[in-house]
Amino acid sequence: MDKTIRIILADDDEFYVNTLAKNFNHEPDMEVITIASDGATAMAAAAAHLADVILLDVDMPGIDGPSAAKAIQRINPKLPIIILTSFKHPNALDSCLKLGLSGFLTKDTLPQQLAEQIRLALTGQIVLGPTPTKIITASYLASKQGRDKFPEFATAVDNLPPRLRQVFEDVILAYNNKEIAERQGLSEVTVRGYVKDLMAATHMHSRGKLILTAAKAGYVHDGK
Numbered sequence: 001m002d003k004t005i006r007i008i009l010a011d012d013d014e015f016y017v018n019t020l021a022k023n024f025n026h027e028p029d030m031e032v033i034t035i036a037s038d039g040a041t042a043m044a045a046a047a048a049h050l051a052d053v054i055l056l057d058v059d060m061p062g063i064d065g066p067s068a069a070k071a072i073q074r075i076n077p078k079l080p081i082i083i084l085t086s087f088k089h090p091n092a093l094d095s096c097l098k099l100g101l102s103g104f105l106t107k108d109t110l111p112q113q114l115a116e117q118i119r120l121a122l123t124g125q126i127v128l129g130p131t132p133t134k135i136i137t138a139s140y141l142a143s144k145q146g147r148d149k150f151p152e153f154a155t156a157v158d159n160l161p162p163r164l165r166q167v168f169e170d171v172i173l174a175y176n177n178k179e180i181a182e183r184q185g186l187s188e189v190t191v192r193g194y195v196k197d198l199m200a201a202t203h204m205h206s207r208g209k210l211i212l213t214a215a216k217a218g219y220v221h222d223g224k
Contacts, residue, residue: 005118006033008049010042010068011057011084016107020055023111030115039063046072046079053102053118058085069099080121084114103127103208116176126208128215130174150217156202157219164201167194171207172214 007024009032011017021032033049036042038061046054054072058065069081082103102121105114106129117127160168170180177191184191195207204210 003029005030005122006050006052007031007118008034008036008042008045008051008054010036010039010045010054010060010065012037012060013057020111020114024115027115030118037061039065039068042068043071043075047075051079053080053082053122055082055084055114055118058083066099069101073099082118082121082127105129113176120207125206126212128174128208128211150213153202153213153217157214157217160198160201164194164198167191168198168202168214171195171198172211172219174211 009017024030024032034045036045056065080102121127181188181191
């Protein structure tokens with residue numbers, strides 16, 4: 001990506017957010033242009049700054065993350081919003097999902113991985129970490145929604161050849177290509193080819209959409 005990605009960070013954990021900002025500012029294509037410590041400040045920053053993406057914590061003083069995200073969508077509807085949180089309150093994820101945000105990642109994600117996820121989100125993909133994926137799955141299984149709601153997807157997955165099914169199992173747990181290659185003893189080039197074939201076989205246009213659909217269809221489980 002040629003241009004610098006301008007980032008707003010909104011989190012009331014001063015040590016965490018400053019550490020994250022330092023890491024992002026060391027990326028060749030990223031710059032943190034402002035840091036907000038509460039929802040109201042995050043909303044003001046979204047209105048005042050020409051940012052490319054905002055990372056927003058769920059638990060902030062005053063206006064919480066989901067409420068701030070909803071307001072930011074009105075203020076700046078084209079601004080991608082990624083929720084970055086510990087997800088201590090799973091119900092907050094449901095509120096965020098309904099808003100159609102760009103991503104849901106957890107604070108235990110390494111800064112370099114967060115940077116990669118931001119780049120993916122800016123291509124239009126939905127980015128999901130393992131914890132949000134499992135929360136989505138548990139929610140849909142608890143409400144008795146699953147494969148019956150996604151029959152074409154379920155048929156496509158159940159008919160995957162063994163190698164693609166193994167890659168599918170790792171992709172839906174939010175492993176990246178390098179991690180999948182290490183887990184399965186493959187080259188990254190081979191994994192990229194398998195992921196491309198997997199997308200075609202399941203009729204998915206992005207990795208995030210595949211993960212979200214797999215979660216809703218009940219394919220993601222804690223034991224994997």
